[in-house]
Amino acid sequence: MSGFGDCLAEHTLDALSRGRLSPAEQAAAARHLDGCDACRELLAALARVEVGEVESNLATRPRGVAAPRLAAGDRIGRYTVLHLVGAGAMGTVYAAYDPELDRRVALKLVHHGLLAGDAREAAAARLLREAQALARLSDPNIVTVFDAGRFEGQVFLAMEFVEGGTLRQWLMVERRSPAAIVAMFVAAGRGLAALHGAGLVHRDFKPDNVLVGGDGRVRVSDFGLVRVAPAATASIEETFDPARPLPTGGEAMTRTGALLGTPAYMAPELWQGAQADARSDQFAFCVALHEALQGARPFTAAVLSGAAGGRMVAQGDRIPAGLRAPLAIGLARAPERRHASMAALLAALGRGLTAARRRRTALLGLGVGLCAGLSAWGWQHAQARELAGREAACVAAGARIEAVWGAAARADVERSFAATGKSFAPTTFAKTAPWLDRWAADWRGAAETACRAHTLAGTWDAELRARAEDCLDEARAGFAALVDELRDADAVALTQATNAAAELTPASRCTQPAALRERPDVPQAQRSAARELWVRLARARSLQAVGDYAAAQAAAHAAMAAARASGLPELIAEAEFREAGLHEKRGDYAAAEAGLLRALAAAEGARARGLALAVTTDLVYVVGYAAARPAEGRVWARSAQTQLALHPGASPLDEAHLDSRLASVDDVVGDYAEAARLHARALAVREQQLGPWHPDVARSLVGLAAARQAQGELDAASELYGRALTIQQRVFGPEHPDVAMTLHNLAGVRYGAGALDDAAGFYERALAIAERVLGPDHPGVADTLKDLGVVQRARGELAASLRLQTRALAIYERALGPDHPRVGNSLNSLALVQRDLGAPAEAERLHTRALALFERALGPDHTEVGGVLYNLAELRSEAGAHAEAAALMRRAHAIYAAALGPQHPETVDMARELAQLEAR
Structure with a gap:
């Protein structure tokens, strides 16, 4: 591919406008477009031709609906439009490039004309809140929503870009076996179950709204009709308006107005004006599965609506017998007669498909003769009993986790948290328990999978099963140890509980044959x-x-x-x-x-x-x-x-962890651009692998923010810290040390921008949380006191700064002892205040004490030693002792040059000041 040098070649621009470049080529082209007006203008001209072609295919769109109007190279917030993916009556989807995280995303814009005039603003605001609820979900069978915002009055969603097609297209490519069809729908059903578990309802499930990626993974998508379920918790429900949900994009057949959904898949109660819930999603799912298996839907829309002349579609014999009863229950006209949940339906489908396989196997022997037939029947019956026993054993293997995390353990942990007496204990339990639930469910599934792979499918030999058992036992022991610690939690454990639960290594790693074969052998006797x-x-x-x-x-x-x-x-x-x-x-x-x-x-x-x-x-x-x-x-x-x-x-997470560690090294040498690149790469992997709300995602955001801050990109740093803060408040609650630390970091950004009042406000908020959560004598409290003192010094509030710095030093000395490096930092800060107050002798005493401390604790060549030498050099210079000052500055410069390199900005600044001193 040529043209990525000075300007993009015309054939490159044409391929970009039509979506024919690879993801890497699109990313490179988008980066060039960010700084090249000429290429953007040419790309816009090419894109207008494509949009015209698309418009000709949308001649049937409803009146008043805006046509696609964005061209490749246009910007929506930080996103650069690459090409049009699809357009319909409800919305338009574009492929776009996110330069901040170096990835391609799908941008969906909801058309202006579909937002009712007076209620347009309220409806748009509600859609944004719904998008935020969707972004809280992390499930492999749901398309991830990264971001939502407004663009020229329209609402847009930034979502995971999935290479592949829809489930309907997958069904049409070739004739699929019932087992393959059910497997794909079960995966989609897990996505629906995850939505329902979060208190959400899809409202427009159909094969067109399920994506099948190139990796074969199924993802439920097209969330424009998602609503909070009637049974959702108040904490979710209170963020939503009762206003009519916004319609979704992609298909003109989706009904708008009084009814929302696609008529052929809508449950009967929705035609009567009832509120959609998980049972109506279940009905739509069963219609779609029936259609996929049978080749026809079970009802006409007229039957569902109760209109005259409606008819049932004739039932055929393509649906395996074992699946007919589960489908019939899911298609019941009365919602209360359907399955209790999507999970119950999926379990019934699994049992039905297994039963259908057994019946087919049994029928193979019917033509051999009566005696042989009876013998075969007896053998098959015995085999079925044996298989059922093996399946029950696998379920029991997974159920062993209940001895570690069941109702009794949950109650014990909740009581333990409450016994700390901390006001945030109930919130912390509410935030921690779901992570423990998720891990226990993961272990259960892994144990069942390992058992079935060996005893049912026969794909694992005894050695691989033994390795999996050892791995699972180790994982369960680690989980049990954490639960035991939380059963006897103190105030410190309480602040770390959610983080500890979230960082548990998934038990599903014990089902990966490649990783299991890497495990060293342990002799049986040991x-x-x-x-x-x-x-x-x-x-x-x-x-x-x-x-x-x-x-x-x-x-x-x-x-x-x-x-x-x-x-x-x-x-x-x-x-x-x-x-x-x-x-x-x-x-x-x-x-x-x-x-x-x-x-x-x-x-x-x-x-x-x-x-x-x-x-x-x-x-x-x-x-x-x-x-x-x-x-x-x-x-x-x-x-x-x-x-x-x-x-x-x-795994990709191993690489992300290495990127984060290496980024910290780049911070040391001042290569903040490379640090930012590594943090951004780690962030993208963690979001994909862990979901957008994992604590490790927040840590990557904080690392990236710090790198941007060091580069002077204070607005970008502030936005990234804000995103991290949102995750931490949701995961940990508002009263948590990580929340206080991010507020502390935001204060540093505002201080760097010269917004001293803002910085003081953030530090004060961080200090209030830290004092409540950690207690008034914790070193973390001293960190914020010290930095707030720096801000007060910059504001000229020297008396206030002196009080804060003195209190911080006292905390450090009590908590850490007089020789801890943080004591040295505190002495250094306090000395600067004394210097401003006109007490150079006291300042020199404090700096000298800090110097001795750092040399003992860190060695004579550490940068902290160099920093104190620099401050002492300035003091001696102000006293007119230029020769002494130059000697101190020379030592400081040598330390910085050796540790950070001669080209580091701080080393260069120090060399300049040393030259000025030596010239006097």
């Missing part, structure tokens, strides 16, 4: 001891997750001794890795590095490639960022990248 060790390590992980680092360190150390006694390299590696992680959390980076190196050697000895990758990725951070040795950190990053490429069990 398996019992090995499992006991896994339990002890799991407890150390859980104690760390809830913030009890001292207890976690003790548990990890005891596990380490037992692991070494066992002689099993993988367990030694896991124990070393756990203990090293705790050293990192407690700020002992030298011990963390040494432990990681031992863990890596043990992991390589055990051929545990997944563990070796995790250890190497942490070395990138500990060496490159925490120890401020970026060149070595990059070497470890290259090693981790090689391991990623060679490890068959690696």
Whole structure:
């Protein structure tokens, strides 16, 4: 592809306007278009030709509906339009490029004419709120909604761009077996069930509104008619107007006005004006499935509406016998006679399809003769009983998780949270329990899948099943350890509970054959001891997750001794890795590095490639960022990248984790553009893999915001911090340390922009939360006090700044001891206030104390030492001692040049000031 240099070639522009470029080529072209007026004008001219072609195909659109009018290269917010995907009576969909996250999205605009005049603004506002509700969902069978907004009065949705076609197109490409059809509809049904579980109703389910991606994954889409269900919780319902829902796009047959939906799929009660609910979605699903299997819908629209002359469609024999009863129940005219839920319908379809297979197998022997037939019948009956027993055993295997997380455990955790006496305890339980529910359901499904793969499908041998069982036992032990800690939660554990639950490794990894085959072999005689060790390590992980680092360190150390006694390299590696992680959390980076190196050697000895990758990725951070040795950190990053490429069990999340770690190294050396690129890449992966509301998504947003902030892009940083704050408030609630920290970061952005009053306001909000949640003497409170003091100093409020800095220093010294590096930072800040107050001797005393502390704690070549030397040089210069000042500045410059490189902005600034001092 040529033309991506100075300007785009005309054939490139033509291919772009018609949507014929690859995703990578589209992204490259969109980046060029952002800065090239000439190419945008030529692309617009080419696109107008295409739009004219589309308009000729829409001659039947209703009067008053706007035609597609955006051309390739146009902008909707931050999105660059690439090409038109489709247009219909209700809306227009464009492919677009999101430069912030470097990905393609689908932009859907709802037509002006479909919003009633007086109610247009209210209806548009309600659609935006509905989009926000959809964005809270994270389900593999639902198209992800990323963003929503307004464009020239119209509402737009930014959604996941799915390469592929619709379920209807999939059905038409070739004749499909009933089993294949049911499998695709069951996947779509899971998406509907997820919608219903979130208190939402689709209202327009049909094969045209289900996408089948190139990866074969089914996604329910076209959400313009989604509404909150009547039984939804108040916390969701209160954000929606009772106004009539907006119509969706894509098909002129969708009814508007009093009725909403596609007539052929609408449940009878909707024709009578009843409110749509999960049961009417179930009816539409059964109509669509009947149509796919039989080749005809079960009713005409006239039958559904009760109109005269309506008729039932003749029933044929293409529907497997076992599926007829579940479909008949789902198609019942009275809603209360349908299945209790989509989950119940899907379960019935699964049983029916299995029964149909058994009947077909039994019929094969009928022509052999009476005796042979009776014998075959007896054998088939016995086989059916055996299969049913195996299926029941697999269900029981999954049900073992209820012993860890059932009604009793849930009640215990809720009581434990309440017993802390914290006002936010009920909110924290409400936020934490769904993550625990989700993990337990994932474990149940993984256990059943592993069992069926071995005992029913026969696709796994006994060795692979044993490896899966070990993996599942380890995962269950880790989950049980966390639940135990939450049953006895203190105030610190309460603040970390939601995060700990959200960060549990999914049990579904135990169903991945490639990853299972990577697990080292454990001799049969040592398996019992090995499992006991896994339990002890799991407890150390859980104690760390809830913030009890001292207890976690003790548990990890005891596990380490037992692991070494066992002689099993993988367990030694896991124990070393756990203990090293705790050293990192407690700020002992030298011990963390040494432990990681031992863990890596043990992991390589055990051929545990997944563990070796995790250890190497942490070395990138500990060496490159925490120890401020970026060149070595990059070497470890290259090693981790090689391991990623060679490890068959690696996942996109492993790469995202490495990107985040490497981005921190780029922060150290001041390469903020590269840090931003890595954070954006990690963010895109985490959103796709974890959903838009996972805490790790918020962390990537915070990292990206910090990189933008360092580049001086304060508006972008503020928007990213705002998005992270929205996630954290939803996931953790408004009273959480992560919320306070993001408010703290927003304050820093406003301070950098010179908006000192705004910065003070954000710091004060962060301080109020931190004091309530952490208590008045927590180091996190001191962090905000210190930085608020910096703002007050900048505002000229020196007395207020002095009070804040003095209180921060007292907290640090009580909580961390007099020799902690954060004490040194506090001394440095307090010295600057004393300098402004006209007390240079006191300022010099504080700086000198900070210098000695940093040299003891961090070594003489750390950048913190250089920073204090710089401040002391300025003090000596102001006192007229230029030679002393130059000597101090020379030392500071040498430290910065060695640690950050001679081209780092701070090193360059320091060199300039040193030259000025030496010239005096």
